[in-house]
Amino acid sequence: MKQENVDINIGSKLDAKGFKQAETALNKLNKTVKNAAGAIGIAYGARAITQFGIASVKAFAEDDKAARVLGKTLDNLGLGFGNNAEAVNNYISKLEQQTGVLDDELRPAMDRLLRATGDITKSQELLSLALNISAGTGKTMTQVSQSLQKAYLGQTQALGRLGVGLSKAELTSSSFEQIQARLSELFAGQATEAANTYAGAIDKLTVATNNAKETIGKGLVDALSILGGGGEGGLENIINKIDAASNAMASFARGTATAFKVLDTILNLQFTRIPGIFAKPASKATITPAIAAELKKAAAEKAQIKRSKEQSALLAKNTKAIKEQTALQKAGTLFDVEQTAIVAALKGKITEDERKRLELQLALLTGNTTEASKLAGQLAYSQGLSKELVAFLKNLPDAKNPFSAWASYLDAIEAQVKRIAVGGTTGGGTAAVTGNSMSNGNGMFDPTDFIPAMPGGKLGAGFNQPGTVIVNVAGSVVSEGELVDAVRNGLINSSLSGAGSLVARRTGTFATL
Amino acid sequence: MPVVELRGNIDLRKALRDFAPDLEKELKMELHKALRPVVRQAKSFVPAVSPMRGWAGRSYSEGRFPTYNAATVTAGITYSVSASKPNKNGFTSMARIINKSAIGAIYETSGRKNPNGQQWVGPTAGGYSKGVSRSNNPNAGKQFINNLPPLVSSLKGRGRLIYRAWAENKGLAEGVAMRAIDSARQQFYARSKTTTFSKAA
Numbered sequence: 001m002k003q004e005n006v007d008i009n010i011g012s013k014l015d016a017k018g019f020k021q022a023e024t025a026l027n028k029l030n031k032t033v034k035n036a037a038g039a040i041g042i043a044y045g046a047r048a049i050t051q052f053g054i055a056s057v058k059a060f061a062e063d064d065k066a067a068r069v070l071g072k073t074l075d076n077l078g079l080g081f082g083n084n085a086e087a088v089n090n091y092i093s094k095l096e097q098q099t100g101v102l103d104d105e106l107r108p109a110m111d112r113l114l115r116a117t118g119d120i121t122k123s124q125e126l127l128s129l130a131l132n133i134s135a136g137t138g139k140t141m142t143q144v145s146q147s148l149q150k151a152y153l154g155q156t157q158a159l160g161r162l163g164v165g166l167s168k169a170e171l172t173s174s175s176f177e178q179i180q181a182r183l184s185e186l187f188a189g190q191a192t193e194a195a196n197t198y199a200g201a202i203d204k205l206t207v208a209t210n211n212a213k214e215t216i217g218k219g220l221v222d223a224l225s226i227l228g229g230g231g232e233g234g235l236e237n238i239i240n241k242i243d244a245a246s247n248a249m250a251s252f253a254r255g256t257a258t259a260f261k262v263l264d265t266i267l268n269l270q271f272t273r274i275p276g277i278f279a280k281p282a283s284k285a286t287i288t289p290a291i292a293a294e295l296k297k298a299a300a301e302k303a304q305i306k307r308s309k310e311q312s313a314l315l316a317k318n319t320k321a322i323k324e325q326t327a328l329q330k331a332g333t334l335f336d337v338e339q340t341a342i343v344a345a346l347k348g349k350i351t352e353d354e355r356k357r358l359e360l361q362l363a364l365l366t367g368n369t370t371e372a373s374k375l376a377g378q379l380a381y382s383q384g385l386s387k388e389l390v391a392f393l394k395n396l397p398d399a400k401n402p403f404s405a406w407a408s409y410l411d412a413i414e415a416q417v418k419r420i421a422v423g424g425t426t427g428g429g430t431a432a433v434t435g436n437s438m439s440n441g442n443g444m445f446d447p448t449d450f451i452p453a454m455p456g457g458k459l460g461a462g463f464n465q466p467g468t469v470i471v472n473v474a475g476s477v478v479s480e481g482e483l484v485d486a487v488r489n490g491l492i493n494s495s496l497s498g499a500g501s502l503v504a505r506r507t508g509t510f511a512t513l
Numbered sequence: 514m515p516v517v518e519l520r521g522n523i524d525l526r527k528a529l530r531d532f533a534p535d536l537e538k539e540l541k542m543e544l545h546k547a548l549r550p551v552v553r554q555a556k557s558f559v560p561a562v563s564p565m566r567g568w569a570g571r572s573y574s575e576g577r578f579p580t581y582n583a584a585t586v587t588a589g590i591t592y593s594v595s596a597s598k599p600n601k602n603g604f605t606s607m608a609r610i611i612n613k614s615a616i617g618a619i620y621e622t623s624g625r626k627n628p629n630g631q632q633w634v635g636p637t638a639g640g641y642s643k644g645v646s647r648s649n650n651p652n653a654g655k656q657f658i659n660n661l662p663p664l665v666s667s668l669k670g671r672g673r674l675i676y677r678a679w680a681e682n683k684g685l686a687e688g689v690a691m692r693a694i695d696s697a698r699q700q701f702y703a704r705s706k707t708t709t710f711s712k713a714a
Contacts, residue, residue: 005619007680008669010548010690011607015521015599340668347666 052213053220059210060217066107074110084120091124098192098204099131101141102210107143116149126152129180132187135194136287137162152176339365353382522605525698532711533704536697543693544594547686551610553591554694555678556564559620566659577590579616589614590675607694612675620671623658630654 068091074080074088092110096103109130130144137144137161147158156171156179165186171179194200342362346355356379363372441476477483529537549635563569563581594608612621620679626629631654633686646654664671667680 006612006621006672008610008675008676009597009604009606010544010609010687011522011694012521012604013606014603015605016603093706134538346667347671417583 056213059213063214073098105141131191136187136190197353394462522596540697547689548592551678555675586617589617
């Protein structure tokens with residue numbers, strides 16, 4: 001598991017020294033690989049492909065030339081009948097594959113031997129012998145085949161120089177057949193053995209590569225021929241077309257140069273250089289030297305003024321560019337710092353309103369106008385709601401302590417009780433309750449008597465005003481006993497006057513009779 | 514006189530050490546001044562007791578998950594004022610605050626990558642064990658993270674100890690440190706123009 005970073009780095013900086021060393025080493029390695037690739041024939045890029053194509057065509061051309069030469073030799077020797085030429089070519093191809101010796105060497109050798117022997121079979125035998133000797137001695141096929149050719153024709157010195165193990169005496173005293181037989185014994189199986197070694201395998205690989213190259217070359221030549229119309233004259237046609245194209249290009253270049261020359265003439269307003277179109281300008285001979293000097297001076301002054309203006313404009317342009325660049329740099333720095341700070345703040349625990357504000361700032365910094373306007377709207381709405389809520393809360397009564405108002409009520413009650421206990425208030429005005437005690441005609445208190453400013457009230461309008469309230473208690477009924485007596489007497493009197501009353505204790509009913 | 518060019522932090526520190534040891538000493542002192550308060554504050558955020566009863570240290574535990582130990586966490590929070598070796602991307606630093614204990618790292622970063630804990634696969638599932646939870650409790654990771662204080666964001670990353678201290682420092686330490694580094698660099702360049710350096714003993 002990858003370990004999380006649990007460190008805070010201060011002053012972090014890229015140390016590119018190691019990278020530069022690595023880059024240098026890599027460049028060296030790349031160069032080495034390229035060289036190695038070039039050495040083993042790996043082609044890189046279009047240039048290499050082109051070179052490979054050229055080499056292929058060249059290989060095919062050489063091979064084709066060697067084959068044609070061999071065919072012509074057979075014809076010249078009177079051996080070109082039937083399928084001899086094809087048989088010889090097939091033999092060479094097979095030999096090439098078996099021994100790893102290129103047909104580029106085998107064909108000239110075969111050609112050489114054919115010219116010496118005039119016999120295909122004999123030439124094939126000698127070619128096989130030459131391959132064995134070449135493999136055994138390390139000499140080239142060309143050297144060996146030339147030596148055998150000369151030996152066949154009677155010159156054995158060259159064969160002796162090959163170091164085949166035959167003395168000069170043996171070579172001079174023996175016939176070619178004897179020498180051939182001896183050499184066949186001495187170098188038997190050398191070519192096959194050599195072909196089976198690693199070196200032989202590489203040679204075979206080279207042969208295969210070369211053949212592939214020749215095949216590709218043939219394909220390219222055929223392709224060119226097809227472009228030229230195909231058939232035997234195809235290549236001729238393409239050559240003619242290339243010639244024509246090169247001539248056309250040359251003509252085009254010449255024409256372009258002429259056109260540029262004419263254009264130059266027109267732009268310089270030297271119309272007179274185009275003959276037959278414009279008349280010659282007035283002769284300068286009419287301008288005196290003084291006038292010419294004045295004109296020259298005026299032209300110089302004009303040029304000076306123009307140069308000054310150009311320099312001023314350039315200076316202003318440069319100053320403006322520097323200012324803009326500085327401003328941009330500053331703005332870029334601010335942007336980076338602010339943006340980083342906002343992004344960091346957005347990651348923290350913040351309220352929705354704060355988040356909206358930060359997102360709006362970020363949108364403004366990044367130039368996202370759509371998002372900015374949207375967020376601004378949301379923020380304004382949110383702010384509006386907040387203000388309304390604040391106003392509403394401000395106007396609400398204080399409901400935090402429901403008993404806070406009790407103190408004033410209790411104070412008021414206490415004051416009333418004190419006032420009642422004292423029996424009046426100081427101040428102006430006197431209100432008196434008149435009439436019988438505890439009765440207002442019917443023997444009971446009338447509550448309206450004590451309501452201030454009630455129409456018909458006993459306290460009258462002056463009750464509201466601060467002052468003294470005097471309650472006079474008068475009459476015969478003062479105590480409870482007196483009240484009971486008064487009620488009893490009243491009942492007796494009523495009974496005696498004929499308006500009796502009946503009280504049923506058990507049922508709790510009362511009735512007047 | 515050859516032109517002196519210092520490329521990277523290591524070059525600067527080496528040059529200071531070899532040719533201007535007084536500047537090197539001064540720089541180190543300034544860096545100490547800048548980072549010490551942050552480390553002290555970070556240490557103050559380490560809870561004295563385990564945030565979870567089950568995470569507390571015990572006499573024997575067969576589990577490999579380290580148990581909580583406040584002293585270890587506190588001791589692991591430290592700082593360094595020497596230049597670091599290049600990391601895999603080639604970056605070096607002049608100074609750093611480190612939370613180097615395993616428990617401290619767990620406390621610092623739990624929930625930073627997986628806020629609800631790692632993917633639960635259970636104790637019997639086959640396959641790779643790293644990055645997955647093999648607890649019997651499918652919500653073990655989530656519960657563990659929920660029992661820790663919230664992660665605090667700073668400009669250097671999110672965490673509960675050094676990152677929180679860094680966030681609460683509000684860039685003061687970084688400002689002091691950067692000013693000290695710049696000052697040392699400028700003074701070294703200024704000296705290189707006026708004097709010929711010779712390697713200090």
